[in-house]
Amino acid sequence: MKMSMRWFGEAQDTVKLWQIRQIPGLVGIISTLYDALPGQDWPEERIKALKHQVEEAGLKLLGIESVNVHDDIKVGAGSRDQYIENYIRTIEKLGRNDIHLVCYNFMPVFDWVRSDLFKVREDGATVFYYDQAQIDQIVPEKMFEQMGKNSGGYLLPGWEPERMANIKRLFELYQGIDETKLFDNLVYFLKAIMPVCDKYDVNMAIHIDDPAWSVFGLPRIVTGLDPIQKLLKAVDNPHNGVTLCSGSLSSKPDNDIPAIIRSLKGRVHFAHLRNTKHHAPGVFEEAAHYSKDGSLDMVEIIKALLDIGFDGPVRPDHGRAIWGEQSLPGYGLYDRALGVQYLLGIYDALTHHMEG
Numbered sequence: 001m002k003m004s005m006r007w008f009g010e011a012q013d014t015v016k017l018w019q020i021r022q023i024p025g026l027v028g029i030i031s032t033l034y035d036a037l038p039g040q041d042w043p044e045e046r047i048k049a050l051k052h053q054v055e056e057a058g059l060k061l062l063g064i065e066s067v068n069v070h071d072d073i074k075v076g077a078g079s080r081d082q083y084i085e086n087y088i089r090t091i092e093k094l095g096r097n098d099i100h101l102v103c104y105n106f107m108p109v110f111d112w113v114r115s116d117l118f119k120v121r122e123d124g125a126t127v128f129y130y131d132q133a134q135i136d137q138i139v140p141e142k143m144f145e146q147m148g149k150n151s152g153g154y155l156l157p158g159w160e161p162e163r164m165a166n167i168k169r170l171f172e173l174y175q176g177i178d179e180t181k182l183f184d185n186l187v188y189f190l191k192a193i194m195p196v197c198d199k200y201d202v203n204m205a206i207h208i209d210d211p212a213w214s215v216f217g218l219p220r221i222v223t224g225l226d227p228i229q230k231l232l233k234a235v236d237n238p239h240n241g242v243t244l245c246s247g248s249l250s251s252k253p254d255n256d257i258p259a260i261i262r263s264l265k266g267r268v269h270f271a272h273l274r275n276t277k278h279h280a281p282g283v284f285e286e287a288a289h290y291s292k293d294g295s296l297d298m299v300e301i302i303k304a305l306l307d308i309g310f311d312g313p314v315r316p317d318h319g320r321a322i323w324g325e326q327s328l329p330g331y332g333l334y335d336r337a338l339g340v341q342y343l344l345g346i347y348d349a350l351t352h353h354m355e356g
């Protein structure tokens, strides 16, 4: 596996590329054009500039997270074909620039959701926290305000103000869109983009829904083994794969993550590795990557990835806020660097064979 870290670009990220470069064993960066709006055809010079910037720092640009999918594609509106055409052109440019991984999601209106971004733990570290009962008390239209208020003034990936300003219109757009329709629209989108993915060997890696169930009555379709397999079968092309996000999958404790990984041989293109600690059904907090700090067995998860021959990019997902670091929520340097070392330690222990 190729160890990487998500980076939000010079303008927004508190973490610098030179700092990331000093993490032993880390080879690459996962990034995107953060000012690109969903549906936009990306300018090639911007892709080249990003790649150049990462390579200048001695790192590789291992993938894009995300090329966001326009809501008209998700709801199957008449205008979707134009947005799909733009998506195809963007993939073409990424492929031409030797970038072969695109992480994306197909969640309606809201990307990931949490009830608290700074839950204080016993040791004083803060983490993301989710409590369904608290979410149930929030009017969906107020969710953006709530997340914004909580973000410490930083931009939250997936919560772009431009989209959220239209939240009422977005909810109207999704009226009548159930799981079946959303699934069909995803299949339509994937079938349309597979030829360009084949041509440039670009792997599409859908992120697991987070949390892995319906929120605010909006449908969610990437939640566990059966729905993932259904999707991979519906568009049975090796370039149609998943971002195995252990944290998102673990929001539903009956998801057996190592078993899910083992059933997805050849279709896991990217992995987000993080740990969560479960308190009750629908109530969890994010933990340190260290297995015993949460509810997940990270050794078994990495073992499963090795068993299926996965050798794509991996990144520590969100980290705790520790040592007084001020950063984008979930994306400080310190805890993610600790996470990288722990994950690489597991990897080395599992792959190291004594000679003689």
Ligand SMILES: [Mn+2]
Binding pocket: 207, 245, 247, 248, 272, 317
């Ligand atoms: Mn993730």
